[in-house]
Amino acid sequence: MRLLPALLLCVLLPAQAAVYSYVDKDGNRVYTDQPPKGVKATKVPVTTTNNLNQQGQPSRKLSPTPSTPPVQTPKAAPFRYQMLRILVPEPDATVIDQEGQLIVSLVSEPELQPGHSYRLLLDDKEAGAGRSPVFPLGGLDRGTHQLVAEILAADGTVLERTPAQPFHLRRPSLEQKRRAHPCIQGDWGKRPECPLDMKPPEAKKSWLPFL
Structure with a gap:
């Protein structure tokens, strides 16, 4: 005591x-x-802190020292392409194909980088994607269409995009093709517009010149 x-x-x-x-x-x-x-x-030696002040009242708690936030490494800027263009068909070109087929070709500068890919949009819908700059299309309807080309990063981010480029597709009928290029003897059964069932009967040879 x-x-x-x-x-x-x-x-x-x-x-x-x-x-x-x-x-x-x-x-x-x-x-x-x-x-x-x-x-x-x-x-x-005193190693602990008093919980009471000189008046016997609880001492004020000090706020903990805020920890230093971790240093964040800035993300590398995405790769930039100098140019992306739809090479074929040319802008506002008229394409004539009975089957509605078209080959679209792209070109970029610099060339496509590892992990990146091309994507082609036809009338705002994806028409193909991959690392090849060539996209074969088929079954296209007659009329005017819009093409847009993009370059995508591995995570799907769009790195480059072309403006919408129009082209016009004409699918002539067989009758129109026959009128433009009439069928001759060797065309029957070979050209789609020259079926064998439409081949005219051959004229019978006359022997009168030999009489």
């Missing part, structure tokens, strides 16, 4: 105050911040 006041004094001292310890004449261990003169006292 005699040591209790000294221990309470030690607890209530500010964290900055020094604490000393000595043995009095009765052999008791005493703790104080002001040892008596002529007494050999030892400074006691």
Whole structure:
């Protein structure tokens, strides 16, 4: 019990105050911040922070020091292409094909990089994708269509895109083709517009010139 006041004094001292310890004449261990003169006292290291201030009230908790946010490495800028163009067909070109077929060819500068791919859009719908710059199309309807070419990164990001480029498709009928290019003797059964069932009967040879 005699040591209790000294221990309470030690607890209530500010964290900055020094604490000393000595043995009095009765052999008791005493703790104080002001040892008596002529007494050999030892400074006691304080390793904990008091929870009570000098008035006996709970001390104010200090906010934890905010941790330094991790350094974020800036993302590399995406690769940029200098040029992407639809080479075939040319802008506003008229394509004539009975079956509605068309070969679309693209060109880029620089050439396609590893992990990238081309994508072709026909009338706002995907018509093909891959690393080849050549796209065969078939079954196209007559009329005007729009082509758009894109270059995609591996994650699907569009790196380059062409403006919409129109072309016009004409699918002439067989009758129109026969009129433009009449069938001759060797065409029957060989050209689609010259079927054998439409071949006119051959004129019978006359023997009159030999009589």
